[in-house]
Amino acid sequence: MTIETPILYESKGSPNARRVRFFIAEKDITIPMKAVDLGAKEQFSDAYKAINPRSQVPALTLADGSTITEVLAIWRYLEEAYPQTPLLGTSAKTKALVTLWERRAELDGFAPVMEGVRNGIAGLKGRALSGPHAYEQIPELVERSKQRVANFYADFNERLAAVPFVAGEEFSAADITTLVTVDFATNALKMPLPAEHTAFQQWYDKTSIRPGASA
Amino acid sequence: MTIETPILYESKGSPNARRVRFFIAEKDITIPMKAVDLGAKEQFSDAYKAINPRSQVPALTLADGSTITEVLAIWRYLEEAYPQTPLLGTSAKTKALVTLWERRAELDGFAPVMEGVRNGIAGLKGRALSGPHAYEQIPELVERSKQRVANFYADFNERLAAVPFVAGEEFSAADITTLVTVDFATNALKMPLPAEHTAFQQWYDKTSIRPGASA
Numbered sequence: 486m487t488i489e490t491p492i493l494y495e496s497k498g499s500p501n502a503r504r505v506r507f508f509i510a511e512k513d514i515t516i517p518m519k520a521v522d523l524g525a526k527e528q529f530s531d532a533y534k535a536i537n538p539r540s541q542v543p544a545l546t547l548a549d550g551s552t553i554t555e556v557l558a559i560w561r562y563l564e565e566a567y568p569q570t571p572l573l574g575t576s577a578k579t580k581a582l583v584t585l586w587e588r589r590a591e592l593d594g595f596a597p598v599m600e601g602v603r604n605g606i607a608g609l610k611g612r613a614l615s616g617p618h619a620y621e622q623i624p625e626l627v628e629r630s631k632q633r634v635a636n637f638y639a640d641f642n643e644r645l646a647a648v649p650f651v652a653g654e655e656f657s658a659a660d661i662t663t664l665v666t667v668d669f670a671t672n673a674l675k676m677p678l679p680a681e682h683t684a685f686q687q688w689y690d691k692t693s694i695r696p697g698a699s700a
Numbered sequence: 701m702t703i704e705t706p707i708l709y710e711s712k713g714s715p716n717a718r719r720v721r722f723f724i725a726e727k728d729i730t731i732p733m734k735a736v737d738l739g740a741k742e743q744f745s746d747a748y749k750a751i752n753p754r755s756q757v758p759a760l761t762l763a764d765g766s767t768i769t770e771v772l773a774i775w776r777y778l779e780e781a782y783p784q785t786p787l788l789g790t791s792a793k794t795k796a797l798v799t800l801w802e803r804r805a806e807l808d809g810f811a812p813v814m815e816g817v818r819n820g821i822a823g824l825k826g827r828a829l830s831g832p833h834a835y836e837q838i839p840e841l842v843e844r845s846k847q848r849v850a851n852f853y854a855d856f857n858e859r860l861a862a863v864p865f866v867a868g869e870e871f872s873a874a875d876i877t878t879l880v881t882v883d884f885a886t887n888a889l890k891m892p893l894p895a896e897h898t899a900f901q902q903w904y905d906k907t908s909i910r911p912g913a914s915a
Binding site: 547549551553554555557558559561562565566576577578580581582584585588589593613614616617618620621623625626629632633636640 | 836
């Protein structure tokens with residue numbers, strides 16, 4: 486049997502998988518998806534490890550049987566293979582700006598939320614970092630992560646007071662990571678966007694009602 | 701006066717700046733460079749903050765007066781503006797694989813070395829994370845960072861026993877980050893590549909003699 490299209494392995498409970506579903510919905514393309522049951526620890530099963538030895542979602546399997554992991558790599562594949570509705574920029578400069586601002590959202594926002602969660606939850610003892618290796622939690626990181634998220638909110642409020650979208654004039658992958666980060670911080674760290682950040686809130690209000698946001 | 705080309709602000713002491721110089725040398729393009737004296741804290745000067753308010757190097761100023769920061773964003777700009785000798789992949793799949801493996805090198809190798817350095821050095825007290833905000837050091841991170849670097853060495857030895865270059869068949873930006881990480885770990889954490897990782901060592905021997913490695 487020939488597999489005609491890529492397949493996305495994902496989970497509704499994974500904010501990283503949401504970043505990819507959001508991207509696919511915004512591009513308005515159809516990619517078959519298979520749910521991985523993280524609650525039942527299906528990501529550690531031999532069947533899933535044969536797809537992704539690191540036991541992480543999302544993962545994209547290609548027609549040749551190989552697997553692409555990591556959100557940014559899956560996005561890059563999809564952007565190249567399905568160029569319609571570009572979300573990673575269109576000129577040398579806007580491609581660089583999307584890379585830059587998506588990275589700011591990830592390193593200053595998304596990653597601190599993840600760090601705060603993984604170093605604080607009892608069920609993740611010995612699993613402070615995702616991936617194949619065991620690392621003990623460092624409780625001090627929880628508080629530092631929360632400071633970082635608060636600074637991310639303030640910095641991005643300043644940014645979004647100056648430009649309509651995170652990377653500038655157009656909606657892009659940088660907006661996807663930013664929206665997923667706000668919802669992740671709200672749900673997992675009980676850190677919703679502070680009301681005083683009005684520019685960020687206005688951006689959130691218009692972005693959270695995009696169809697891709699509920700994909 | 702019209703500025704005809706981008707200008708790279710960099711420092712010989714910055715491993716992130718080295719990633720960009722290496723990339724420029726491999727592409728065999730000419731980009732004017734200006735040194736920022738980190739020892740004299742020039743990155744915190746008003747003049748440099750006007751270029752990059754985050755006080756980080758490298759930064760690339762464009763002909764229109766705007767600035768691109770972050771290694772990955774500068775690489776993306778240069779790859780699009782100067783397509784010769786591509787270093788970020790050539791097909792949808794190889795572009796994704798370079799993104800994936802460069803990210804593994806950065807998140808599993810480069811970032812832990814940086815974290816170990818910034819959380820351990822007396823001169824960086826209150827500056828545990830680069831950027832505009834002050835964060836206290838967490839000494840426990842130094843030991844965890846060293847564990848992570850040791851795991852990175854073992855994982856990449858396995859990878860490089862299977863393929864000639866980090867992202868597969870061709871030299872790419874993933875090799876640049878990997879080489880810079882090994883040298884950074886050697887110099888800053890006193891963690892050279894362990895002798896038993898023979899595949900990684902063979903890769904290092906051939907990669908470290910490329911002209912770009914000494915750029």
